[in-house]
Amino acid sequence: xxxxxxxxxxxxxxxxxxxxxxxxxxxxxxxxxxxxxxxxxxxxxxxxxxxxxxxxxxxxxxxxxxxxxxxxxxxxxxxxxxxxxxxxxxxxxxxxxxxxxxxxxxxxxxxxxxxxxxxxxxxxxxxxxxxxxxxxxxxxxxxxxxxxxxxxxxxxxxxxxxxxxxxxxxxxxxxxxxxxxxxxxxxxxxxxxxxxxxxxxxxxxxxxxxxxxxxxxxxxxxxxxxxxxxxxxxxxxxxxxxxxxxxxxxxxxxxxxxxxxxxxxxxxxxxxxxxxxxxxxxxxxxxxxxxxxxxxxxxxxxxxxxxxxxxxxxxxxxxxxxxxxxxxxxxxxxxxxxxxxxxxxxxxxxxxxxxxxxxxxxxxxxxxxxxxxxxxxxxxxxxxxxxxxxxxxx
Amino acid sequence: xxxxxxxxxxxxxxxxxxxxxxxxxxxxxxxxxxxxxxxxxxxxxxxxxxxxxxxxxxxxxxxxxxxxxxxxxxxxxxxxxxxxxxxxxxxxxxxxxxxxxxxxxxxxxxxxxxxxxxxxxxxxxxxxxxxxxxxxxxxxxxxxxxxxxxxxxxxxxxxxxxxxxxxxxxxxxxxxxxxxxxxxxxxxxxxxxxxxxxxxxxxxxxxxxxxxxxxxxxxxxxxxxxxxxxxxxxxxxxxxxxxxxxxxxxxxxxxxxxxxxxxxxxxxxxxxxxxxxxxxxxxxxxxxxxxxxxxxxxxxxxxxxxxxxxxxxxxxxxxxxxxxxxxxxxxxxxxxxxxxxxxxxxxxxxxxxxxxxxxxx
Numbered sequence: 001x002x003x004x005x006x007x008x009x010x011x012x013x014x015x016x017x018x019x020x021x022x023x024x025x026x027x028x029x030x031x032x033x034x035x036x037x038x039x040x041x042x043x044x045x046x047x048x049x050x051x052x053x054x055x056x057x058x059x060x061x062x063x064x065x066x067x068x069x070x071x072x073x074x075x076x077x078x079x080x081x082x083x084x085x086x087x088x089x090x091x092x093x094x095x096x097x098x099x100x101x102x103x104x105x106x107x108x109x110x111x112x113x114x115x116x117x118x119x120x121x122x123x124x125x126x127x128x129x130x131x132x133x134x135x136x137x138x139x140x141x142x143x144x145x146x147x148x149x150x151x152x153x154x155x156x157x158x159x160x161x162x163x164x165x166x167x168x169x170x171x172x173x174x175x176x177x178x179x180x181x182x183x184x185x186x187x188x189x190x191x192x193x194x195x196x197x198x199x200x201x202x203x204x205x206x207x208x209x210x211x212x213x214x215x216x217x218x219x220x221x222x223x224x225x226x227x228x229x230x231x232x233x234x235x236x237x238x239x240x241x242x243x244x245x246x247x248x249x250x251x252x253x254x255x256x257x258x259x260x261x262x263x264x265x266x267x268x269x270x271x272x273x274x275x276x277x278x279x280x281x282x283x284x285x286x287x288x289x290x291x292x293x294x295x296x297x298x299x300x301x302x303x304x305x306x307x308x309x310x311x312x313x314x315x316x317x318x319x320x321x322x323x324x325x326x327x328x329x330x331x332x333x334x335x336x337x338x339x340x341x342x343x344x345x346x347x348x349x350x351x352x353x354x355x356x357x358x359x360x361x362x363x364x365x366x367x368x369x370x371x372x373x374x375x376x377x378x379x380x381x382x383x384x385x386x387x388x389x390x391x392x393x394x
Numbered sequence: 395x396x397x398x399x400x401x402x403x404x405x406x407x408x409x410x411x412x413x414x415x416x417x418x419x420x421x422x423x424x425x426x427x428x429x430x431x432x433x434x435x436x437x438x439x440x441x442x443x444x445x446x447x448x449x450x451x452x453x454x455x456x457x458x459x460x461x462x463x464x465x466x467x468x469x470x471x472x473x474x475x476x477x478x479x480x481x482x483x484x485x486x487x488x489x490x491x492x493x494x495x496x497x498x499x500x501x502x503x504x505x506x507x508x509x510x511x512x513x514x515x516x517x518x519x520x521x522x523x524x525x526x527x528x529x530x531x532x533x534x535x536x537x538x539x540x541x542x543x544x545x546x547x548x549x550x551x552x553x554x555x556x557x558x559x560x561x562x563x564x565x566x567x568x569x570x571x572x573x574x575x576x577x578x579x580x581x582x583x584x585x586x587x588x589x590x591x592x593x594x595x596x597x598x599x600x601x602x603x604x605x606x607x608x609x610x611x612x613x614x615x616x617x618x619x620x621x622x623x624x625x626x627x628x629x630x631x632x633x634x635x636x637x638x639x640x641x642x643x644x645x646x647x648x649x650x651x652x653x654x655x656x657x658x659x660x661x662x663x664x665x666x667x668x669x670x671x672x673x674x675x676x677x678x679x680x681x682x683x684x685x686x687x688x689x690x691x692x693x694x695x696x697x698x699x700x701x702x703x704x705x706x707x708x709x710x711x712x713x714x715x716x717x718x719x720x721x722x723x724x725x726x727x728x729x730x731x732x733x734x735x736x737x738x739x740x741x742x743x744x745x746x747x748x749x750x751x752x753x754x755x
Contacts, residue, residue: 010686014539017546020509022458022528022538029460036460039528046527046536047685050651054531056644064405072529088529092408098415101468101477108461108468117461121481124524124572131458131529146404165483168425169416170440170448170490177425179412190406210666214483217671218577218664225666256668256709280667284709287429305571307638308611310741313577313671347605348642 005030006041010048026118035116035132038080045076060087060135062142065194068152069138085134086116089141090127090153092186092193095179096166097122106148114141125203126163126214127153151190157348158196159189164206165213173282174208175226175295176323182206184327198338199345199354209291210279216300216314221351222334223300223314224326228292231272232281238288239268253281296322299333302352312352315360319374336367359386417478417490419448435555436511437497449491451500453509454520454545454552457485458528458538466507474500484520484562486513512553516560518699519552521545523565524573526584532637533567534584534654535683540565543687544582544695551699558706558715561699562663568648569636579712580695581659581674586635588653589614590646594625601643609642634740656681656691660698660724661713672713675721675746677728679735694730701727720754 014023026043029036042053057071070088077084091107107128111117116132123129128150133141142152153161162185165171167178185204186193192202205216208226216223243249243266254262261274262281270281282289299321300314321329337351340363345354355363364371416424423442430440438450467487471479474496480488487509489500501511513519521544524530526537544563551557564575567584575581597603606626607615614632618625628639639646648654658681662674677698681690698712705727706715716724725732738746 013686014542017542018510018549019542019545020454020456021542022456023542024508025456025458025460025463028462031462043527043536047539050683050685051649051654052527052530052533054527054529056531063403072531086529094409094415095412097481097483098412099479099481100415101471101479103410103415104464104468104479108464112461119459119461119464120457120485120525121455121459121464121487122457122485124522124574126483143403146407149407149410151405151407151409163483166480168427169412169420170427170450172427172429172440174425183409183412187408190408194406212664212666212671215574215577215664217666219574252708258668276666278666278668280709283667286431290429305566305574305576307570307636307641308609310611311571311576311673313673346608348609 006037006044008040008044011040011044029117032112033115033117034082035086036118038074038082039086039116039118039132042074042076042080042083045079054086057087060138062138062152065152066196067155067158067194070155072132083116083132086132087135087138089115089130089133089138090123090125090155090161091130091145092151092153092161093122093126093128093163095164095183095186096169097126098169103148107150110141110144110148114144123153125153125160127161152194154193154201156196157198157200158194158202159192159198160201160203161193162186162204162206163214165208167206167208171208172286173211173226173279173291175228175291176208176297176326178206178208178224178226181224181326181330185330188331199341200348200350202338202351206297210277211283216303218303218313219305220303220314221301222330222337223303224297224330225300226291226295226297227277227320228295229320230292230294232270232275232292233290234268234270235288236267239285242285242288247285253284256280256284294322296320297326299330301337302350302355304350304352308348308350309353309356312350312356314352316375317369319372333367340366415478415480417448417476417492419446419492420490422446423448432514432555433497435517435553436514437501438514439494447492447494449494449497451489451491451497451504451511452482452486452513453489453504453511454513454549455481455485455487455509456538456542457520457523470500470503473503482513482520484513484522486520510549510553514555516555516557517552518545518548518557518561518563521563521565522573522575522578524567524571526567530567532570532640532648534586534637534648535567535656536685537565537567537573537584539685540582540656540688540691543689543692547692547696548699551703557699557703559709559711561702561712563695569638570641575659575662576673577662577664577671578674579660579663580698581662582691582695583657583659584654585657585680586637586648586650586654587680588635588648588650589628589630589633590637590639590648591650592620592625592628593645593647594620594623597626597643597645598624601645606639606643606646609638611636611638615639651683655683656688658691658694658698661716663711663713665711668709669711669714669717676736677724677730679733697728722754
């Protein structure tokens with residue numbers, strides 16, 4: 001497909017240097033797809049003009065689903081006819097982003113037959129992203145994907161594809177089985193994932209410990225973050241070995257502890273009642289310290305990026321759920337949250353924004369949760385209290 | 395009556411179950427890992443309660459991958475890992491090996507194919523980023539080109555562990571923040587700086603006016619009749635260029651090559667280690683879009699990274715370092731100008747005002 005190779009003097013600059021180049025990737029894809037050739041051409045134009053050349057989506061998708069496909073059209077289709085349509089397909093990733101080489105080849109072969117041959121491994125929410133195809137290819141891609149055991153991810157005002165860290169598959173700090181929970185929740189909410197029926201998007205992320213490798217705290221409407229309830233497991237011999245090998249335990253461990261709950265005088269003492277389970281000491285001495293054995297997760301609610309009313313971090317809703325009760329507790333909690341959000345959420349209002357608007361206390365009433373001090377960093381500091389009327393039977 | 399037999403359409407099966415993608419060593423030790431060591435940047439060794447070991451080799455990726463490169467990864471996984479591999483939450487590719495002596499030849503093959511190895515512990519890992527001009531309609535800049543330019547300049551910090559703590563960079567090409575840059579050590583964020591240019595000719599045909607009006611966080615859009623047509627007007631003093639209106643209405647385009655550009659934010663984190671998770675804060679309100687290499691952005695990020703590397707204490711993340719030395723010293727050390735734009739004027743703005751005489755000079 002060399003005859004129509006576009007001139008790419010600006011993009012060619014981005015093939016130099018030590019970091020792997022996305023331009024090289026697009027050029028590789030031109031071996032199998034004329035769409036990639038036109039993408040190079042349009043991108044070079046964007047680099048010259050310093051502006052994008054994509055138009056809004058419009059509704060495209062597969063039969064019976066309301067999401068999973070993002071419509072995209074070139075605004076210069078006469079110049080680049082092969083990318084006149086350039087829709088994205090989101091494919092739900094397996095938990096933990098594990099693959100076999102055969103499963104990846106199957107995906108590649110489907111995408112070679114039906115699209116640009118370009119992907120994102122992975123999109124920001126976690127999906128496998130197939131980047132660029134025509135409307136008439138959507139059904140054939142979907143048919144081959146489902147026959148290969150894959151399904152579409154979420155888009156629009158729907159449950160979005162849940163994601164999780166590697167968890168117990170390869171991490172000693174996981175306080176619950178993140179991959180199983182993520183998979184179970186994904187399977188439980190297939191309808192909500194594929195057929196948008198919410199005021200706006202709803203994301204779930206499952207992190208195995210407070211290090212939060214999937215950014216659940218910042219990026220999920222429901223953040224499931226593993227913690228333990230009992231004492232840090234401590235191996236004094238291993239601690240001594242770290243000290244002998246030159247680790248400055250006073251400076252690098254004790255002085256960095258946010259509650260100063262540790263002391264060191266040749267022996268490490270932890271006041272576990274004052275520990276906030278931040279992970280620092282465990283991160284520094286993974287052979288000597290480990291999370292406790294009474295494991296589970298904290299459930300936090302409401303984080304999001306700025307659009308519409310400003311960015312939010314998630315805040316604590318349930319301080320601790322034992323690992324074996326996580327799935328049932330989350331399902332029950334979600335059903336109550338969704339019921340309230342369905343009724344009172346405004347169009348394009350995330351759960352976090354709804355809570356800001358109606359107040360956390362009203363939200364707790366609505367979902368039937370009792371307030372506990374772990375929900376706040378401090379009680380309110382203003383006296384504008386909405387006292388409630390005594391109910392009749394009081 | 396003739397019956398046609400159509401094969402049942404498969405839907406709502408969800409993702410494939412992860413278990414069939416797990417290498418045997420992981421299946422045997424699932425939930426039984428005891429500890430791990432970083433043998434060198436990019437090479438992890440996890441040890442299970444039974445003493446079994448798993449070696450993970452982490453390589454950089456541009457995230458935008460061709461099927462040709464994915465097939466190359468698949469071939470490497472066959473050659474070294476019994477066909478098993480995974481990707482990380484920061485889009486690195488990881489090869490999962492049972493034998494230590496296979497690590498060196500795999501590293502050599504990856505290096506020959508142009509994929510640096512690193513990104514563990516106190517390094518700069520892969521930059522999480524968005525689509526930019528490659529695929530997005532609302533982007534104020536490209537994402538992949540900035541990532542490539544910044545990482546070309548900082549790749550030593552990916553392959554060597556020479557920072558006080560891990561440093562996470564993210565790029566989002568507009569305020570939608572598909573890359574959720576709002577909690578990164580350094581965030582590179584595309585910004586628009588002019589109100590939407592309203593397409594009165596098409597607005598009534600393609601947009602629902604009440605939805606459009608309510609999409610504006612500051613209430614800057616109101617209904618108007620322009621040249622006899624139903625349309626809207628924007629109160630320009632109230633517009634902060636978020637592009638939310640364009641998301642719901644294609645007749646409100648924001649693209650403007652002269653005024654679109656980049657802002658730089660610092661000091662956020664998601665981990666709970668030591669200090670609580672925190673948002674990024676504004677460092678530089680605007681830098682020009684200067685493709686293909688964005689030299690002003692690369693220089694600005696490098697300057698911040700080098701100041702952090704030189705001055706922070708071991709285990710201190712960017713935001714923790716700045717909190718210890720104070721923002722005046724951060725601006726002094728980096729030479730970045732403090733302007734009116736650094737003082738918040740949106741909701742809850744007062745939370746970032748200095749409300750004490752704990753002052754540093």
